[in-house]
Amino acid sequence: MKIKLGIALPQIGKWASPRAIVQVAQGAENMGLDSLWVLDRALLPVRPSDPWPASSSRAAWPEAYGVTFDPIETLTLAAAKTEKIRIGTAIVDALYTPPIILGRRFSTLDVISGGRVTAGLSQGWSRDEFAAMSIPLSRRGRGFEEYVGALRAVWGPDPVSFSGRFYSIPESRIGPKPIQQGGPPILLGGNSPAAFERAGRIADGLVVGGASIPSWEKFREIIDRFRTSASASGRNSSGLEIVSSVNRAISGSRLAEPRQPLSGDIEQMAEDLSIASSIGVGHVFINMNFAQVPVDTQLTLVRELMDNI
Numbered sequence: 001m002k003i004k005l006g007i008a009l010p011q012i013g014k015w016a017s018p019r020a021i022v023q024v025a026q027g028a029e030n031m032g033l034d035s036l037w038v039l040d041r042a043l044l045p046v047r048p049s050d051p052w053p054a055s056s057s058r059a060a061w062p063e064a065y066g067v068t069f070d071p072i073e074t075l076t077l078a079a080a081k082t083e084k085i086r087i088g089t090a091i092v093d094a095l096y097t098p099p100i101i102l103g104r105r106f107s108t109l110d111v112i113s114g115g116r117v118t119a120g121l122s123q124g125w126s127r128d129e130f131a132a133m134s135i136p137l138s139r140r141g142r143g144f145e146e147y148v149g150a151l152r153a154v155w156g157p158d159p160v161s162f163s164g165r166f167y168s169i170p171e172s173r174i175g176p177k178p179i180q181q182g183g184p185p186i187l188l189g190g191n192s193p194a195a196f197e198r199a200g201r202i203a204d205g206l207v208v209g210g211a212s213i214p215s216w217e218k219f220r221e222i223i224d225r226f227r228t229s230a231s232a233s234g235r236n237s238s239g240l241e242i243v244s245s246v247n248r249a250i251s252g253s254r255l256a257e258p259r260q261p262l263s264g265d266i267e268q269m270a271e272d273l274s275i276a277s278s279i280g281v282g283h284v285f286i287n288m289n290f291a292q293v294p295v296d297t298q299l300t301l302v303r304e305l306m307d308n309i
Contacts, residue, residue: 003277006035006285011074013064025078027299035086037285038071042129049127079113088118091189096133103154107178115179120207122189155183200229205241210262211248243283249291250301270308
């Protein structure tokens with residue numbers, strides 16, 4: 001099956017604006033792309049307590065995070081201006097918002113979009129953000145797994161109820177309900193073996209940061225860990241989705257080998273999409289907003305890539 005291709009909406013950085021979001025959303029749908037994506041970032045700390053995951057330098061947080069439009073509101077605008085293209089978060093830091101609130105926001109978005117939403121979630125990692133949200137870091141792990149259960153309960157039939165160690169919902173009616181049966185597909189993201197295994201056990205799929213994976217060998221290890229965890233949990237691993245983000249610009253010239261997966265010019269990227277598909281990645285989306293590429297150029301480059309796969 002041909003790999004699905006998407007693009008990130010311009011919700012961060014210097015080009016982020018309502019007009020740019022609509023331009024990319026409609027341009028992507030008109031050219032036949034499969035999906036539109038947004039991310040989540042609460043703040044850009046001046047003196048970060050944690051290094052950026054893709055770098056060892058605490059000063060290396062992307063400057064584009066200084067302006068970050070809210071992910072759900074951004075997708076709501078995109079949904080209102082499109083008709084068919086899939087929309088998704090990759091990712092939302094779920095623990096910053098109570099599951100009953102985030103669940104209803106996703107439900108509302110699913111209704112507004114006509115059932116086009118994918119909910120990519122993560123537990124978060126920044127100590128600065130957790131402190132700003134008054135959420136303890138200890139909520140991660142088991143707390144995040146319980147969160148996913150509570151979220152699914154919100155999307156389930158009324159009366160909704162949930163009782164856990166970290167979250168509880170009294171027997172209640174909660175609406176609207178999502179159009180998609182059981183709610184939007186939940187994809188879990190992360191950068192650790194525990195995250196890949198968790199996604200295999202409890203999620204509908206996995207989100208990986210393709211631009212941060214150093215080799216195809218490492219890429220295969222991540223997918224194998226995810227699939228093995230799913231199978232060990234009695235699940236059909238072949239039915240779970242794997243989505244890879246590519247948080248870099250498509251190069252204007254051919255890169256020398258060896259190079260990271262999903263990097264290079266149009267021809268190299270097209271070759272890499274074929275490799276990604278062969279190892280089980282079903283969906284890739286390109287996010288050129290970190291490189292602060294103008295939106296017209298983003299659409300042109302992704303169109304060229306789509307024409308070469």
